[in-house]
Amino acid sequence: MSLRYDAAIIGAGADGLAAASLLARAGLKVVVLERAAHAGGRCVTSAFAPGFHAGPYADTVAKPPPALLPLLGLPDGLLEDFAPVGADIIQRRTRAFARVLAEAVTPPPRGLFEKLKALLPAPRPWPGADWADRSIAELRDHAGQGDWRAALAGRATDPALAGSALSLFAAPQARARQGGLGAIGAALEARARRLGVALRFGQEVTEIVLAEGRATGLGASDGRVAARAVISTLDLKRTFLGLFRWADLPPALLAEAGAWRAEGTRARILLALEAPPAFTRPFFVPEGDSPEGQSARAQGRHGVVPVNPPMLVDPVSARDPSLAPPGRATVTLTLGAIPARPFDGAWTDEKRQLLLSGALARLKPLGLPRVLAAATIVPPDIEAALGLTGGDLDGGALSPDQMLGFRPGPRSAVPRLYLAGPSSAAGPLGLGAAGIAAAVAVMADLSEGRRA
């Protein structure tokens, strides 16, 4: 006899935990199934060498709109700005989130209402839709954009092309004051536990159970979980192409998920150094866009591992000594334009080693202390660990046809299945935003169902 939950959530990342807490606070019975043995998703800090800690996938996250912070319940002062965040970006994120939220609280129209809606004037364009044919190069001198270079870190965005401005929406410009991103994950997990969320680890979800066309539960390693609503924090491709029998889905949805472009371009290198390096602040190599960056992007496009990928060098332990043993230092490198699938076959240890030695060679002129240990993480590693298609932390290319209104969710074409992953509408709008939007939609629909 299985217990029936109000909501079952796939994935205990920031979005899953934020959604779970919000639903539990509203008195719903919530279960979160997580494949890994720990919570946090990308918000983790791990020991990559004895005493040395860093986030394997990222050090920074997109700063959520200010109104969301109380909903996330993070301790005061945990989030701080990594790079100057533009007021304009925060404002646009806020307005875009308001729009997602407005759609989340309105149950989808049915029957006659849908026909009437066609006669009404078109809704106002998305905040940021005016950026769809602007480039970062055009916008970077405008006030209010903050540090545009953060939007390029770990990506292959060409700042001169029209449409690249939308990457600014998802610019990761916030970090944890202490303990790396893992501190954020831990805080979210602790709050979910406090609110009575059932967290089950080591549970790989293998299917979303359908009954009469509705999502009614999850099939996982340890059996089925029945629930009135299902929230998936996986990306669009994983959710629909991986957890359903294709025959059960409408062809249009399958085509959309199949055509969705998601491919990671990010590699991370974590360095354990014998002594603190000469630099104490993060910096970009090259500083802006340059012919070097251009040729790296061209190489990445053709599946060649770039010789000189653009990178963000962050001496994380200079600001947060807890990340390295006393007298030592942890430095992270975020490399962009890295092909997820090299043209000459899968990523091998040899290729990882080449990437590492190339990066170290470029840091050498800066007088880098001796490297005691290093970890290299490439897109397939991110895919394996986080389940993101192609290892794409953005859940899909941030091109104008895959951003804002063109990202699905929180409701999906399958009733009672909600999308809260990085490829959902609120995904690029900041830490936990997609989870909160999905939770709001679940609450709206479940209360609607109760009334009916």
Next chain:
Amino acid sequence: MSRDFDFVVIGASVGGLSAAACLARDGARVLVAEQALAPPEPPGALFALDPVMVTDLKLAQHGLAFMQRDLALTGWDDEAPPLTLPRERRAAERAIAQRSETDAEAWGAYQAALAAQARVLRRWWSRPERDGRAAELFWRPAARARFERLCVTGAADWLARHFESPQLIGMLLHDALTGGFAPAEPGSALALVWRAAQEMSGQPGMVSLAVPGTLMAALRRACGAVVEPGRMVAEILTARGQAAGVRLEDGETVSARAVLSSLPRGPSERLAGLDRPSEDSMVGAARIVFTLGDGVALPVELKTGRCVLALPPEDCADAHEAARAGRLPPLPPFEVVAETPRRLAVTLPLMPVSPDGGWPALEAPLAAALVKRLSRHVPGLAQSLTGVSVTRPKARPRASLAQLLAPAHERALSRVPGLYLCGEDAEPVPCVSGRAGRFAAHFAARTIR
């Protein structure tokens, strides 16, 4: 010395002459001042003259003749035999089926998607009085949503949604690069729709190649205006902030009630004393004409249609990036049309406008590389080459979604009242069609009334 006209048109281009003809037809006195002694013939690959202009000005009666109509598109690929797409749907499907069965099945859906958008937008692009937003033409929410998504989609991504064969995607992609779009830029998919809309503009067979020389001659005959070659305009005169005539280089002043310019926006406004920071694109289209002697048998696809290099999107992106950086792309996309059996016109849409080291140094290596490349498909080309002429890319504003969707008056009007733009870059995508001339004439005549 001073004369008086109703309108002065700067430049006897296709746009300039069509504007002059439209105005003169209504009885206005029009002077066309052309800088060159013998105005050059526009590129031979005229894929879509404005059908309204062709019929309204009765150009056929004035001698406009077409060599070929309904040019079929052929994609050249190094790894595969040429793929030719005839206009007839079943024939095209049969051709595609030899590469990929699924693509042949998708062809109908692709054409239908293209046509659905083009049918609606044709009204937007062919009538000068349209105002508001293009999206408002789509009143069904689903159709509008499809349109809005298409607007911001890159052509390469849009094609990849339909097809799997790299050769097919590469050859269709070529038309989206016109105007200097990168294959992933928003607006480039809409450029394909724009092209489809031109091809269906009312008359069948407007995808055509005029007999060299007949277009300009017909336009001049139809024009009914005074065309003066060898007259360069030195200044656009203004009175109370309004364009009121021109001063020619030799000192003569011509007064007029409005001035129409076939120069790009920047130079036009500069002539009127208004300067603006240049927003010109670094990428432009170059044109190379090869004249051939005896002994070349053109391949059949070139005799009856236009051929493009089927380049994968990544290579097009590389070419765009190189051109932007002022370098000659190692593998540039190009289109070839045989204007006559002895004359091959090659258009290269992604070329640097102001390359490092300047154009003179680039012309020879570019032509040589192109001959080598073309020889793979046109055997014997190198041996029978008798002449090469290179037209360098012109600086013009970069192609953009905003330009494609702007209402006609935004493109035709300048910041100087009474100065109207009728040149190639007053078109949604830079091209020679004469439509910009018709639109500029419409607005100029309206303000005069």
